[in-house]
Amino acid sequence: MYDFLVDLIGNEIIAAFISAALPVVFIVPFVIFGVLMERKVAGHMQDRLGPMRVGYHGILQTVADFFKLLQKEDIVADGIDKKFFNFAPYLVFAGSYAVYAALPFSSKYIGADIDLGIFYIIAVSGLVVAGILMAGWTSNNKYSLYGALRSAAQIVSYEIPTALIILSMVMLTGTLSLAEMSEMQTAYFWNWNIFGGAEWSFTKLLLIPFMFAGFLLFYISSLAEVNRTPFDMPEAESELVGGYHTEYSGIKFSMFFLAEYANMFAVSALVSVLFFGGYHSPIGYVGNTLGLEALIPFEQVFWFAAKGIFFVFVQMWLRWTLPRVRVDQLMTICWKYLIPYAFLNLLIIGIITLI
Amino acid sequence: MAIKTEQLILNMGPQHPSTHGVLRLEVELEGEVVTKVKPHLGYLHRCFEKHAEAMSYPQVIPYTDRMDYLASMYNNFGYVLAVEKLMGIKVPERVEYIRIIMGELQRIASHMVALGTYGLDIGAFTPFLYLFRDREKILTLFEMTCGARLLYNYMWVGGLSHDLHPDFVRMTREFISYFRPNVVEVNELLTFNKIFIERTANIGILPADTAINYGITGPNLRASGVKWDLRKNDPYSIYDRFDFEIPVGEGTMGTVGDCWDRYYVRVLEMEQSLRIIEQALDQLPEGDINESIPKRIKPPAGSVYQRVENSKGELGYFIISDGTLNPFRVKVRAPSFVNLSVLNELCRGHMVADIIAILGSIDIVLGEVDR
């Protein structure tokens, strides 16, 4: 994409800017859709309808909410560290936004096709921790502080199983670039990593159970990383009121919201790239059948978004079904179960790839 | 060099999503571990007892509605029983049966809120709305009978404000057959959920002797393994005619008297209440509900203490009459008020998140704590 823009415009800096700004075109509509989807999913799971007033079946509800949040008074309480308090939401959003730079939306569009894509994602998502800690500490509120510290502990701990599973996937595919990883799982769904990758040999069959295990481990720890139920400790509303964003209002609060939904999609997209073929269609392309090559990238964007939204839906499904674990149980799950299993999985996948 | 440390004092409430109203808890913490919880009450104090002294006996009934606003019928029930005992009134059979049907429906409705909000405290949102959906059906039955959905003023001294609607019996039977499978659904969704059990089993264990010493009553006492229910042990009205069981906590998932037991006893009690309602509907006699309502309510001088088994525990009315039209003193032994006093005992040594789990499992209503 970047190269294409450089050719088109002839200026590297402008090309880089446009290329970097493109995910916003996706994130903002996604968040608007995602919030509505959450409320609709929640509503229907709970035997009610969800928002119904704004537009047909409430489809414009989030838009109305967004304008409401824009108009709200931006309350900044006394006795807080204003500089960092104001900066924290943007840092959180920046952290989750930066992840999108390395996500391959289709074979023709990736913000920055860096070779170390997946490590870059692990690294920049750490920015979110800094933002949350900053928000919690500067709010000068005990609930916020609890939320922030829990969140920091949680995200840092759960990075380990995530990274271990990613490592095993890197061993299997032999690349750190997400675009390349997606390209390896081309054609039909039995080529996806979760079914042992594109290579047809008996190791493929051996790999399948461990791939499923890896997927489950990764999905569970990714839930914790984006603070979703059952691991929504930092903002556990029944204990900590609102966690680290208790003191925020108006547009700054909506930045946290934006970051949360952006994050949800980012980890879901990562799941689909690692295990479910990324942007590749499971059943072949219409563009190939019709002979329209130009259609394929758009189809790929569709599949990428569809897979991502499906996993976001699963996150919502879990949220409205499960209760919340306690903070020490959360740590137990991570250190006593997920990390050992992730190591075991890494070892076994390593041995299988060596065969 | 030793680092200077001090305890963190966290104010939970009066505005907090999980204190079930305007309760303030002053929590002393060592990290995340609780060393002391001190409840501060009175944010909802409305001087019920002072009001009652200035009202005539029947005028007090609407005020009793507003104490435990989730179990208004039963508050009426306890008060009118006390006044009737003081005056020596015998009410007609039909009135007794209707009172029991209403009381048990109210107990189910109150337990639904207790269980639903408990799920909410633990973080499960969906069971709450499922239970509220079913509670609506009970409230519809009440509305059909007396026109109100929350504060009924339904039971009067010596009778009732309205007779049953002609469709009431049929609709109540329909509700019972509708609601039974839904209990199973809630059990599958919440009660036997692994995370829920992890959060509630072995948390806030209340031993039986401590419970009795603190005066804990109702489902909380029964969860500690004490088979004690005023409907059986000290029967009032016509409860001795019905066949039902008293569920007690058995420590199925942890220790006897933990949060899970307190929760599960309520689930089982709903089934027993349904049984009582079914029997009462079968036996419901015809008759005039107004025949024993006295023209003038003027009890003889003296005092009475009448207790009933409310959904929260033992609800007692202590009424002193000086022989005039107004009560001289009305003191309410509110079950939530007494049950809440054990909170510090239960919370010590647990974590912040457990305070919520424990407080929710005690099932308090602040309208009754503060009166």
Add this chain to the structure above:
Amino acid sequence: MKISEEIFEILKNKFPDYKFGLETETPVEPVLSADPLKINEIAHFLAENEDLFFDSLMNLSGVDDANGEKSTDADGAEIITGGTLSVYYHLHSMKFNHKLTVKVSTPRENPEVESVEGIWKTANWHEREAYDMVGIIFLNHPDLERILMPYDWEEGSHPLRKDYKNPEFYHGMRVPY
């Protein structure tokens, strides 16, 4: 199962020096009266005696008897001088299923009653409430402070006294606004 008259006899034999009374002219249940400054000892006996075993205190209520001399002050408000304040204990034995109502009366000017908090923990909050509402001082209570009224409510002002006068101001705010 023991009725109040039997318990009255048992108590009179056990504590021959203390004053007891039994009011039987009541419509529902007899009321046993005792000495407010000996109630702790009596309660201990009631709770631990093997034949009585009153293991639960159902209710504890403070009552203003309003049996003193009534007069009106300059504003026309009623003042009561003399007379008594009472505490009613409703005891119950879960083992024997018998009940007892004990009443102690204490002079209005110096309302002191021994606390029974050490025997039944449930008395802790009930006594705080009786102190808050009627102004009875419970001796040896671990933290006798207001419970339902604000902590900074006017000293010596207890709403459930029959001669209670509504305050005009609370923290500079007019109360009947």
